[in-house]
Amino acid sequence: MTIYDIAREAKVSPATVSRVISGSAKVKPEKEKLIRSIMSRNNFHPNAIAQSLIGGQSKIIGLLVADIRNPFYAALSVECEIAAKRADYRVMLRNAFNDDSIEDDSLDMFAEHRAGAIIQIGCRVDDLVGDPAYATHINSLDIPFVSTGTLDGCNMYTYGIDNAACIDIAFEYLRGLGHRRIALFGGRLRVRSTYEKWTRYIYLHGKYGIPINTSYVQESDYDFNGGVECMNRLLALPERPTAVIAISDHAAVGALSAAHKAGLSVPGDISLISHDNTFLTEITTPRLTGIDYDYEKLGGGLVSTAITLINKKEPPREAFIAPTLNIKDSCAKI
Amino acid sequence: MTIYDIAREAKVSPATVSRVISGSAKVKPEKEKLIRSIMSRNNFHPNAIAQSLIGGQSKIIGLLVADIRNPFYAALSVECEIAAKRADYRVMLRNAFNDDSIEDDSLDMFAEHRAGAIIQIGCRVDDLVGDPAYATHINSLDIPFVSTGTLDGCNMYTYGIDNAACIDIAFEYLRGLGHRRIALFGGRLRVRSTYEKWTRYIYLHGKYGIPINTSYVQESDYDFNGGVECMNRLLALPERPTAVIAISDHAAVGALSAAHKAGLSVPGDISLISHDNTFLTEITTPRLTGIDYDYEKLGGGLVSTAITLINKKEPPREAFIAPTLNIKDSCAKI
DNA sequence: TCAGCTTATGAAATCGATTTCATGTGTGAT
């Protein structure tokens, strides 16, 4: 069933059918009614491929995430999908698994499908020291590129999270509860968002005249075992912290588990504050207090930036949403 | 950059360039070398849209899941994506969120993009009493349809999990540990997979002459709170079970939390066995023993069934993979 | 009633690759 079949049945030209579908020009009401009835009777759906071919691009947004099994990416990708749908776009999802070749391959795949825009969350766009080859690759595609992160030398747009504000909120909250020995863990400093958090963490120590204990910053993978390892190292210190800031929920859950295993109570013996506020924070005991993001706003912002670019308008180069504090049960006064 | 540009530069016809790209016919080695060098120098990628238009269908498999934020669906969709890529197909993902209208809309969207096949996991294909309208909708698309579940009246193929075997394994394991008062919870009986588990659960009671306590089957949503509620109900019974089988990890985590809150030790006071073996089973204390699936095989089977159908071959109407037991720390001898 | 407009519509080109069909070239057999 194509517009030609419909045109024949309605005794009009394919052009007229097309005009009814796209609403690009007026068609006599009786004809329109007839065409619409034939379309619905035959359950006709216009061929998106043919539409894309003539339009030069498809109504697809390529979405490249590090790993959808990570609840943070899952939550964000769902919001992107919903926002895209509202604008009549679809999402083509790929997982990069921190594998550079998959990342490159995904870009090419999006290009082959003539994606209108590409959104990337995680992997090489998060590196503090960007890979120039990857930036060149992205630039060569000539497809609008949007990310929560930044890649130097790349013609891209950022819609992300204010990382410094995350630490401000967490730090001030813990300080208000009386904590002075505060640790930061569960990420890699070579990742820009983590580096920015670390920078702010140091800055705040200076601001309040709190001496810095270099052992209080512990690097690890962003997962359960990373959290376990960091917490074990922190607990082994001669003067252990009274509060810890985890950079991801996944690592926070590991840290909580390690604390429990060491016989410590959270928040009785040590306070724990996390980032991301995924469902993981609800399934632990105690539930995890943490930095929360407006996922709908973040996903919506990424998508609307992408669509603005598709429409040849100029969105802000950079935008950062303000995080909030979601107080649950894992922090206490000292 | 199109095949015409390349043809002009190589002083050949577009047809020859196409033959090099698709390998559909022999081209003189020198010409082929020249064409390839021009393609790579210009970073050329064939327009997948044009290829799809002439081919009548795209190399896209539509993947419809209930909610990617559920770790079970995330794990499975990742495997589908990997398997699809191996066959040079891409996945277009949609979340249905148990909303019938989104489910219908997703089918239409896949049809508009001329997906070669559709794979659905969860939602209406899991209903014990299928929706005939949905079956009609699927049939009308004339696109191969594959699912882990079954929908009566629908021309579809099933590649799923042997649900009865799941219960066999869990039940036998608990029986071997000495348990006789075994509960089943964390799902809805109107969902076929859950119903099949429940049926087998009853059957096994008959087989071993164990009296059935109807309060030992507790229905709930497949999430944390569902698990909490079920466990609270089970613990309030005059004769509470010594072991419980959860139908999903998410509910199991809730049940564990509720047991802890009630001051019970797992597995000291009550044994807990789960299904899915997602990463959630690793982040609880104790880690959860449970029924495990070979996700790679399951995802691969769904995709290869789909691709077999795309290639006009006939795969098995139904196939079920055998689950296994993954013993961790949440079950003990009575 | 007719010039001058607006409005509705169809014919045909277009997007970029694939594929069929026809043709020209080269090879080997007789």
Next chain:
DNA sequence: ATCACACATGAAATCGATTTCATAAGCTGA
């Protein structure tokens, strides 16, 4: 030397929608 056949290649049609351009029909006002 000639015929037959394999092989490489180009011209042109094709997929299904959109869009431009031209034209016919309908309307307005002098």
